[in-house]
Amino acid sequence: MTKSKNVLISGASIAGPTLxxxxxxxxxxxxxxxxxxSLRLGGQNIDISGPAEEVINKMRIKTAVRDSNTGEIGLQFIGQDDQPKASFPKEAxxxxxxxxxxxRGDLVSILYDSTKKDVTYQFDDSIMSIQQQPDQVKVTFSSGKIETFQLVIAADxxxxxxxxxxxxxxxxxxxxxxxxAYMTIPRHKNDTQWWRxxxxxxxxVLMLRPDNHGTMRASVAFLEADKGYEKLSADKQKDLLKKKLVGAGWEAERISNALDKSDDVYLDKIGQIKAPRWSIGRVAMVGDAAxxxxxxxxxxxxxxxVGxxxxxGELARHENHEDAFVAYEQCLRPYVEKVQNLPPGVPWxxxxxxxxxxxxxxxxxxIFASKPVQKLVNLFSSKSKDKTKEEGFILPDFN
Incomplete structure (x- = not known):
């Protein structure tokens, strides 16, 4: 279906370029x-699974994603004696x-490479104001430019x-x-390909995960009331993390020492976005923004x-954006709510x-990593190769 509509997307991470x-x-x-x-190429390990795997296969970038694999072979729990207490290989x-x-940054690069010839990227700029009109959206950018679009999508x-x-x-x-807190630290000779x-x-909780760049991705997590740590300066965040690492054991001292030299430390509070609606007029949201x-x-x-x-697909299938936005939300919201429904007691x-x-x-x-339990779980696990049916979500076919 050929359309003449022009669309502005805010955000060049994952949702934006995919859309x-x-x-x-x-x-x-x-x-x-x-x-x-420029592109934000930092970040930690992410995975693509279920219906999303089917989407990247349709985009013909699955091979590129697989070729950029981190090489992680599974998850290990490390005990207080610094020895593995449970191992869950990725085949388990x-x-x-x-x-x-x-x-994450490697996926961003792949998505950019697959869209840069057909999409106009406008870096070092942002949306300052939006004025919705009956047949268009007037957008003022921080650069001073004023342009009009038929639709605006928040993916930032x-x-x-x-x-x-x-x-x-x-x-x-x-x-x-x-x-x-996430950061990249130097790889040591004793590091493994396990997610520890x-x-x-x-x-x-401290974690170390391998990457395919010759370094390690470290993270430090801790329970805390909302104290606005994400608003602190970079130096103050590093000081805070050093205090949190005192007496933690295992690789805490190594991570603490690496903080001063790391230029990609990112500390944030963890939460979910709950939005009663994902569109107003000619503006909609997708991904983490929604x-x-x-x-x-x-x-x-x-x-x-997937979003x-x-x-x-819904925008292409419907004659007007109102019906498309309604269909988008009706299709996806049950899946979103299922994903956001974390197991009881998580994270504490x-x-x-x-x-x-x-x-x-x-x-x-x-106990869960033991062979008897793994075999029992395998007996009740679906071996279906149909990625569109995983996680209780049927991926629509818009072709």
Missing amino acids: AFWLVKYGYQVTIVERAP ALTGTRELEII GIRSSTRELVFGKEPVFKYLGLYI WYIAVDKR YCPSPLSGKGASLAI AYVLA IVYPKTRFGVALLNTFAG
Whole structure:
């Protein structure tokens, strides 16, 4: 279906370029505005699974994603004696590692490369104001430019400024009581290809994950009331993390020492976006801006990819944007709510305060990693190759 409509997308991360890819396929003219002066290529390990895997296969980028695999072979829980207490290889029924593990920045590069010839990228700029009119949207940019578009889509993340311009305070950030810091640190000769998860006392968790760049991706997580740590300066955030790492054990000292030299430390509070609606007039939202499920779900990237695919498909299938936005939400919201419905006790249940609590969790992990339990889980696990039927969501076919 050929369309003459031009669309502005705010955000050049995952949801934005994925949406642009599909809109171009359907005949739209697409501009992506990105606040950063260039692509944001940092970030941690993410995975693409379920219906999202089918989407990237349709986009013909699955091979590129697989070729950029981090090389992670599975998840290990490390005990207080610094030894593995439970191992979940990626082939196991119970594991945290998926077939398509990739660094976020690598996926951003792949999506950019697949769209840059057909999409106008406008870096180092952002949306300052939006004026909706009956047949168009008038947009003023921070650069001073004023342009009109038929549709505007917010795909600029959990703290979307575009969302706030249109939806105000209606969408709610639901804080989950957890802060997480991410950073890249040098790789040591004793590092492995396992995702290593270390539970420390006083409600702290340390993780090390391999990448395909010769470094390691480290994270430090801790339970805490909402104290606005994400607003601190970079230096103050590093000082805070050093205090949180004192006495944690395992690789805490190594991570603490690496903080001063790391230039990609990112500390944020963890939560979900709950929005009663995803569109107003000619403006809609997709990805984390609309329905961030939090890193605890492990589905943020996958949900962004699926959401972008569905939104583009509904816009192509319907004669007007109002019907398309309604269909997009009706199709996707049940899946979003399922993904956002975290297991009871998450996250506090895996952040014990005492050594006894840590030992108990590691013991349970060892039981679940045992061969008898893994075999039992395999018996009841679906071996279906149809990615569109995983997770209770049927991926629509818009062809």
